[in-house]
Amino acid sequence: MGNAVTIGIPVKDGSERDAGDKCAPAPRVIAVSSGKGGVGKTNCVINLAIAFARMDRKVLLLDADLGLGNVDVLLGLDSEYNIGHLLRGEKTIEEVMVKGPSDVMIIPASGGEQEFTRLAAHERHALSSHIEGLKASVDVMLIDTGSGISDNVLFFNMAAQEIIIVVSPDPASAADAYSLMAALLKKHGERRFKLLVNAVRSKKEGFAVYKRVLFGVERRLSPFRGLNVSIDYIGSVLRDDSVGKAAGQRKAVVDAFPGSKASRCYLEAARTLSEMPVSKDLKGGLQFLWRRMLSANCNS
Numbered sequence: 001m002g003n004a005v006t007i008g009i010p011v012k013d014g015s016e017r018d019a020g021d022k023c024a025p026a027p028r029v030i031a032v033s034s035g036k037g038g039v040g041k042t043n044c045v046i047n048l049a050i051a052f053a054r055m056d057r058k059v060l061l062l063d064a065d066l067g068l069g070n071v072d073v074l075l076g077l078d079s080e081y082n083i084g085h086l087l088r089g090e091k092t093i094e095e096v097m098v099k100g101p102s103d104v105m106i107i108p109a110s111g112g113e114q115e116f117t118r119l120a121a122h123e124r125h126a127l128s129s130h131i132e133g134l135k136a137s138v139d140v141m142l143i144d145t146g147s148g149i150s151d152n153v154l155f156f157n158m159a160a161q162e163i164i165i166v167v168s169p170d171p172a173s174a175a176d177a178y179s180l181m182a183a184l185l186k187k188h189g190e191r192r193f194k195l196l197v198n199a200v201r202s203k204k205e206g207f208a209v210y211k212r213v214l215f216g217v218e219r220r221l222s223p224f225r226g227l228n229v230s231i232d233y234i235g236s237v238l239r240d241d242s243v244g245k246a247a248g249q250r251k252a253v254v255d256a257f258p259g260s261k262a263s264r265c266y267l268e269a270a271r272t273l274s275e276m277p278v279s280k281d282l283k284g285g286l287q288f289l290w291r292r293m294l295s296a297n298c299n300s
């Protein structure tokens, strides 16, 4: 099984703009997912989004935890509309999108509506078309997929070019992460994952959890060993009460408590991620579509 720890290797990530280019480079589309719920995905997404924005990236955050999403709540945003209005054709993407901290563009999830907990093919297509029609340019798109192995979660993971799985030191979280990776591998042939370990007591514990997950994947996904599954380590985030306190203030911890342990971990993880090479391989039609449409910022 291939695996890689790429911390500290400075590699051009392809999302840097070259003033001489006629077309902006294709954006990175990154899904953030977990098997088990409550492991810290949404906090990872919002803090990574702000961290990327501070690196001068134009960031789009799609809250795809349809029905249960809370990105707008955690950031104290006054979002009148959500993805539901978009999917029902009632509002345009520009009307639905809200501006968050550091100018991160956010598409809020539909709150408490069962209607979209399993997107139909025409709704997936509509969503893709709406994003295709987005006028703003985007360097990085982050997707909070929600947890589990529902059709929606698998769909948004496959729609992304990169998949970050968030786990906590809780063994149940690793077990559910295997189930998610197994589902993505078996149903969609997905073989490349990135891992972020959240709520650890020490960086050492974070790396130990990463190694445990690697061994677990090898054991649990052994029938697929020949397929060369790889799991890159993006790092860990220390358990820190500042995360909850920031949520109480309706802010991301990187803004509310910039000097906190968790804040520094998120910034470090974003830096590591930004320095990782981006695979040019596209996995499927939708990714091609999203990357192409989001990168359609050509002057010519």
Ligand SMILES: Nc1ncnc2c1ncn2[C@@H]1O[C@H](COP(=O)(O)OP(=O)(O)OP(=O)(O)O)[C@@H](O)[C@H]1O
Pocket: 034, 036, 037, 038, 039, 040, 041, 042, 043, 044, 065, 146, 147, 198, 199, 200, 237, 238, 239, 240, 241, 243, 244, 247, 262
């Ligand atoms: N590094 C951390 N240290 C301390 N608490 C944390 C940390 N990360 C997340 N939390 C807390 O864990 C809880 C869950 O976080 P979050 O909402 O980000 O998880 P989630 O995976 O998105 O959950 P869900 O699956 O319900 O969407 C929150 O109360 C949050 O404040």
Ligand SMILES: [Mg+2]
Pocket: 041, 042, 043, 065, 070, 146
């Ligand atoms: Mg969440």
